[in-house]
Amino acid sequence: MTASLEELEERLSRLRAQLREARRARDTAATSRIRGELREVEAAWERALDAEEAAGGTSGEEPATRGTTLPAPASAAHPVWRGRQEKRSAQSAVPIREQVHQSLTLLGAPASPKLISSVYEAFFTEPLVATKLASLRRDEERSFSAQGYARPYYICAALTHDRLTPARGLLAVSVWPLERRIIAPLSQRADFLTHAIGTAEQIQRLSAAGHPPSEAAWQLLGRFALNIPGACDSDDLDPERVVSAARLEAAVHQQADDTQRRASAERARTQLTDGQQLFGATPLHNTLRNAGHVTR
Template sequence: MTASLEELEERLSQLRVRLREARRARDTAAASRIRSELREVEAAWEEALDAEEAAETAPDEQQVPLRAPAPRTARATAPPSRPALREKRSHQAAVPAREQVHQSLTLLGAPAAPKLISSVYEAFFGEPLVATKLASLRRDEERSFKAQGYARPYYICAALTYDRLTPARGLLAISVWPLQRRVIGPLSLRVVFLTHAIGVAEQIERLTAAGHPPSDAAWQLLRRFALNIPGAYDNDDLDPARVISAARTEIAVHQKSDDAERGAAADRARAQLTDVQQLFGAAPLHNALRDTGGASR
């Protein structure tokens, strides 16, 4: 029997309490098992919510008048049946938006903008990532973290500016990444671009080696990266290994300076910011002044 939304929400609450207890006891094995169960229950909750919304908006079937069956010639162009629509809808609901973002960011290996995250998910996982869901995702994650702490195995959080430690505009990251990896310094945007290129190229290599030809969208994504990396693309020959080699060669030029800037910023963040701020950034100066009634006169 399918669990109701209320039952799933109660189960989520119980699992989060157990996870806190396991973390306090430093029982990593138990914490890992609970995190896995949490992900399953969260997916089931999303699917149940989706099904409830579909039921509320569906017309009352008992009031629909019976019609004669459609001719055979019309079946090829007929719209999908309701069971088929429900199956497709259920499949999409099985992966929550935050998990889709997590998968894309893990593949890319560095903070990224929503547009790229969406493109990567569609190219490699075959489904569009609804952009409207990303607009409020970081705020939802911040509210969840403030309410429940480290109850989830990861959070979709913000990249931080190296100078003010405020949220880097439009860049999302994963909370379990080291703080230094989530800081954006003067050279970081180029390093991040090259890291993204390597992640896309490596995923294409993995798919090819496993006998799963990458989609045209995946190759187009790699081409866009390669065209902006010296030595990565020549005479219409798009080779993932060549892209990886060229990107790593250029990263080596910037790595030392970029690491130094990021490391210093990460040290300041750990010393000055709360746990919430380390994930979601310090309040911008104009917000701080507004909250305190402005600067003294």
Template sequence: MTALLEELEEQLSQLRAQLREARRARDKAAASRIRGELRRVEAAWEEALDAEEAAEAASGGQRAPSHAAASPAESTAPPPRPAAREKRSAQGSIPVREQVHQALTLLGAPAAPKLISSVYEAFFSEPLVATKLASLRRDEERSFNAQGYARPYYICAALTHDRLTPARGLLAVSVWPLERRIIGPLSPRVDFLTHAVGTAEQIQRMTAAGHPPSEAAWQLLRRFALNIPGAYADDELDPARVISAAHTEAAVHRESDDAERAAAADRARSQLTDVQQLFGAAPLRNVLRDTGSADR
């Protein structure tokens, strides 16, 4: 199984390099094709990793460290015991970056540490302390600068649409399209609706699989529903209703938001380096401060 994982990781590395070249050449057709292949190989990589983990758990062994994260569909299964997961502390906890990846994958859009923590605790097996996220993005940026695309994903920044700087307090996943990581004027509301849909769909999956969601998961969905017109009525909380109401409102904003994000993403691709496209350009105040220091 290890040989298969190594082969898939090599394919991922090659595809990311090809995607980078296609984007530099502004070849949208090639970039779209490569993204599709990336998604296929990433899915195969996660399946192989899950199979290896299950085999080692069954044999009572511990697998080698990895950075895999369950997708929303995969998280419907009962969470594995910590002994079968990567250990990074005396308590055998899942690495923070993996916890964040799982929560963001479920939410489907950039989110703040507090929401990421709430989602992880509602749907997964152990707590995620929001304060641990304070230095995560900086750590990921240092890792990317040192290793490039060596990892399957990085926890990166959402970018402001106007200055292309890191959006304050918002984390995203590097494999998401750049457009999805841009924050325009309407994006906070659109992303809120995306979060609501992701939460409701996860509850539906868990219920269908016979794994009743926790009370915390229902409370999280209720908080979303109370802020979406038509999503919550007669004290009944129905995930399908939340999804429908969220889609209905999102349709009102989607065209303008998509256009704003697409325009900003095009500017980012032409103006920013690879690392800046993930972690943002330096804020202007820092540039001015550094320039002033040099003048003195």
């Protein structure tokens, strides 16, 4: 029998508590096992949420022109956001944290508030008020400090590879692997290419489903393509060409970038608390760490 959202959320909470205990005990085998279970349950939670939304969209409401239903995710490692079909009134607006989560999931890598806002405007049914993003990460950090892993995800920070502090102006999703949230010297270019691929693939999905992408979506893809060699060699903007060109360039950077990210992520896991791994180390923490006074 398929578990309900509430049951999955309770299981997520239990697993995260178990993960904390395993990490504190430095039990690497248990930590690895629990992380694997967490990934499976998180993927199940996403599928259950999609199913609930799809069931709620069959009441005869007129579908929105943007934010259409997308195919099920090909893998848990690269989830695809299923856009909301129903038109929403101002009273039932999507919470800002969920709007950001939708945009970041589509992009697939840490992004700036400006890009997050542009993506939401291009693909979803409501405007994203960018001014609300200024305090979102701080609000999420306070919530995590008070409740721990009570929520399925948090909007958190990308981390600098050297100091493990919050990367200025970049937001990420807490359920992403730590390596994916590290910003090393090559990461901003690598993430730019990931953003381009995510945008192009979303346009392909919408087109295949018979829902023409908005003009804003095409303009966004065009801005990406202009900065990727070989992505726009003709007058026609072709999402498939953008994906191919972006992947070709990404392969050039991938090995060096992955190596730096993995090294920084391993250092973060041994030096930072759970909260600091999500929201970054403080300058005082770095000062003590460099002096050899930080212990786990």
